[in-house]
Amino acid sequence: MGGFFGCVARRDCTQDVFYGTDYHSHLGTKRGGLAVGNREGIKKIIKNIENSYFRTKLESEIAGLSGRKGIGVISDTDSQPLIISSHLGTFAIATVGKIKNLSEIAQNAFHDKINFSESGENGINPTELVAMLVSRGSSFADGLSHAQETIQGSCSILLMTEKGIFAARDRLGRTPIVIGRKPEAWAASFETCAFFNPGYQIEKYLGPGEIVFFDADACTQVKKPGDRMQICSFLWVYYGYPASGYEGINVEEVRYRCGQALARKDTVEIDVVSGIPDSGIGHALGYANERKVPYCRPFVKYTPTWPRSFMPQDQESRDLVARMKLIPVRELIDGKRLLFCDDSIVRGTQLKDNIQMLFDAGAKEVHMRTACPTLIFPCEFLNFSTSRSTLDLIGRKVIHEIEGPDFLEIGKYAVSGSPENLAMADRVRDRLKVTSLKYQTLEDLVAVIGLPKENLCTHCWDGTSCF
Numbered sequence: 392m393g394g395f396f397g398c399v400a401r402r403d404c405t406q407d408v409f410y411g412t413d414y415h416s417h418l419g420t421k422r423g424g425l426a427v428g429n430r431e432g433i434k435k436i437i438k439n440i441e442n443s444y445f446r447t448k449l450e451s452e453i454a455g456l457s458g459r460k461g462i463g464v465i466s467d468t469d470s471q472p473l474i475i476s477s478h479l480g481t482f483a484i485a486t487v488g489k490i491k492n493l494s495e496i497a498q499n500a501f502h503d504k505i506n507f508s509e510s511g512e513n514g515i516n517p518t519e520l521v522a523m524l525v526s527r528g529s530s531f532a533d534g535l536s537h538a539q540e541t542i543q544g545s546c547s548i549l550l551m552t553e554k555g556i557f558a559a560r561d562r563l564g565r566t567p568i569v570i571g572r573k574p575e576a577w578a579a580s581f582e583t584c585a586f587f588n589p590g591y592q593i594e595k596y597l598g599p600g601e602i603v604f605f606d607a608d609a610c611t612q613v614k615k616p617g618d619r620m621q622i623c624s625f626l627w628v629y630y631g632y633p634a635s636g637y638e639g640i641n642v643e644e645v646r647y648r649c650g651q652a653l654a655r656k657d658t659v660e661i662d663v664v665s666g667i668p669d670s671g672i673g674h675a676l677g678y679a680n681e682r683k684v685p686y687c688r689p690f691v692k693y694t695p696t697w698p699r700s701f702m703p704q705d706q707e708s709r710d711l712v713a714r715m716k717l718i719p720v721r722e723l724i725d726g727k728r729l730l731f732c733d734d735s736i737v738r739g740t741q742l743k744d745n746i747q748m749l750f751d752a753g754a755k756e757v758h759m760r761t762a763c764p765t766l767i768f769p770c771e772f773l774n775f776s777t778s779r780s781t782l783d784l785i786g787r788k789v790i791h792e793i794e795g796p797d798f799l800e801i802g803k804y805a806v807s808g809s810p811e812n813l814a815m816a817d818r819v820r821d822r823l824k825v826t827s828l829k830y831q832t833l834e835d836l837v838a839v840i841g842l843p844k845e846n847l848c849t850h851c852w853d854g855t856s857c858f
Contacts, residue, residue, distance in 0.1 A: 392630060392773055393487045394418040396585050397462035397549045397556045400576035401607045405456045407589045409449065411578065412463025414585035416445045417632055419465035423449060426472040426483035428551055429458035433483050437470050459607065460556060462549045471518040472549075477526040479534065483551040484525070486518045487566050487581060489773050491544035496520060521546060532613045535559045535602050545772045549579060555606035557613070564599030564620040565772050565848055567637045570610055577605040584634035596638055621848040621856065623773060627840055628763045629670050629734040640841055643673045648839035649762040650677025650732055653831055657682070659758055660728065667733040667745065668692040668717065674762040675732035684730075689723045689749065692716055717745060725753030732760050736819065739785040743823050756826040764833045764852040765815060767804060771850060789818035805853040807832035 394415030398404050405427055412425060423445035424437035434456055438448035445465060464471050464485035472485040490496070497507070497515050500523060507515050507523070521538050525548075528534025535548060535557060545565040550557040558579035560568045571578045571591030578591050586593060597603065598616020605611070623630075626637055633643035650673070657678075663685050666675030669692065679686035693716050729749060736742055742759070749757050765786035790804055793814060803811040807830075820828035833852055837844050850856040 392418050393464060393466045393468070394581035395462060395464040395485045395487055395547075395549050396578065396580045396582075397460075397485075397551060397558070398576055398578035399460040399555050399605060399607045402459065402575070403457050404459055404461055404576060405453055407576070407578070408461035408463045409453050410589060411580060411585040412465060413446045414632070415463075415465045415580075415582055416440075418581070418630065419467040421468065422466045422470050423464070424466070424470065424472050424485075425449065425453070425456065425461060425463040426474060426485075426551060427456040427458035427461035428483065428553070433474050433481065433551070434458075435472060435474055435483065437472075440465075460551055462551050462556065464549075469516045469518055471516075472551075473516070473518050473522060475519075475522045475526065477522075479526060479528070479531055480553060482522075482525075482531070484518060484522050485549045486521050486546055488517075488542075488546035488561055489544045489771075490517050490520065490542050490546055491771065492542070493517060493520060496524070496541060517546075521548060525550065531557055532602060532604070536614055539600055539602075547581075555604055557602060557604050558597065559602040559614075560597040560599060560616075562600045562617065563848075564597075564616075565623050567622065567626070568597040569593060570595040570597065570603065570605065572610070575607055577607065577610050579603075579605070582632055582635045583637075584632045587634070620846045622842070622846065624836065624840060624847045624849055625735075625763070625770075625851060628836070633673060638842060645840055646670075646673030646734075646762065647677035649831060649836065650674040650679070650760075651681040652677075652835040652839055653732065653760045653762070653829070654678040654681035656835075657760070657829065659730065659827060661730040661756070661758060662727045663687045663689070663723070664730050664732070665689050667731055667742070671731065671733040671762075674734065674760075678730070678732050678760065687723050689720050689727075689729060689752075689754075690717045690745070691720060693718055717748070719748050719752040721752045724749055726755055727753075728756040728758075729754050730758040730760060732762065734761070735763050735766060736761055736785055736823075737766055738783050739819065739823055746823055746825050750824075758827045759820075759823065759825045759829075761828075761830050763836055764805070764807065764830050765812075765819070766851050767801060767815075768851055768854045771856065772848065785819055785822065786815060789815050789822070792818060802854055805833070807834060 396411030423440045426435040524538035525534035545561040547561045548559040571586040573590045599620040601616035602614035627645040631642040664679035666672035767786040
């Protein structure tokens with residue numbers, strides 16, 4: 392996936408851009424970059440962060456940057472931000488999203504004798520492609536609108552010019568952009584948690600397709616938001632940082648309510664509740680408090696030397712990191728009936744290893760509760776983990792086991808409480824070798840987020856969406 396941060400100030404804002412971008416490190420694993428502008432032009436730094444953290448790679452080099460405006464980005468797909476020269480002027484650009492019709496747009500560009508110099512994960516760098524679309528406009532505002540209308544999937548954009556920064560949220564609002572301000576500075580961010588410590592206050596959540604322009608003095612709407620929104624529900628379940636909020640709804644509060652909803656439908660006899668660190672903790676606290684069962688930490692995460700478990704690029708390495716960084720506390724496990732909450736079950740490989748560790752440490756029972764329904768459709772709109780392909784999803788695997796690989800009526804398995812849905816959950820439970828397994832219903836997940844179903848993208852769970 393990815394995230395970005397940009398600001399314009401009446402003084403040097405390099406530190407704000409650096410730390411604001413760093414607060415997005417949980418969203419991407421491949422590249423991190425900054426572009427800062429001053430009277431001499433735009434200077435950028437891009438680093439590979441596959442084996443280290445953004446702050447570690449860039450902190451020693453930011454002394455060489457200075458300027459009163461800048462953008463930064465954490466990317467899971469391509470090197471950015473890019474600096475582009477065009478008939479509109481020189482600009483820096485950063486993007487977040489997934490362009491489903493990238494090949495089609497590129498072929499049309501080739502037909503017009505346009506070439507691309509940057510390479511991305513699958514050939515053409517998506518950010519350069521977006522820059523090409525913007526450059527075809529009669530103005531930056533016109534070009535950004537053209538890009539939004541042309542792109543299928545999702546694409547949110549920060550574009551820095553000589554005068555300030557444009558922020559354009561993707562057409563259906565699948566990813567967020569929030570505007571913040573402090574005395575003599577304005578900023579745009581994917582994550583609201585990036586605002587607090589640098590001193591910004593939340594000023595405005597951009598609507599779907601909305602475009603604004605800001606400098607150090609003001610933020611002006613360039614394009615009004617559209618009528619339809621489908622923000623990604625998984626942001627609240629897993630990807631969003633607990634201190635952040637989208638559409639004014641805090642991530643940690645939603646996770647707490649997820650746990651409460653799971654608890655209200657549960658009667659299993661247990662001794663303690665815990666969360667798979669870290670994203671399962673908020674869900675587990677809600678569950679424990681609702682059922683008035685003690686919360687404890689039978690797993691602790693060792694973080695000083697181990698990176699994020701989804702950072703290494705091959706699955707074997709990811710599984711090794713996930714296994715090695717979680718250390719069981721045998722004294723809290725031996726002889727206990729444990730219930731764990733987790734955000735979701737994708738492939739199930741890491742979770743199966745974690746469950747076995749608990750039984751090896753003496754657990755009497757291990758029960759699993761997940762904060763969202765079974766993932767049975769790969770994400771079509773955002774660059775989440777590469778493991779979220781159809782063949783990797785454990786839900787889809789067990790459907791193929793039951794029905795065969797040519798079965799097409801997958802939607803039957805997405806209906807909470809249906810015979811097919813229960814059979815799928817039972818197969819997953821058997822694969823994980825867990826004592827019991829229950830998933831959150833889609834209805835309860837929508838309710839705890841608090842937005843109308845039509846304003847949420849729930850494609851991962853029920854296959855419904857609009858482009």
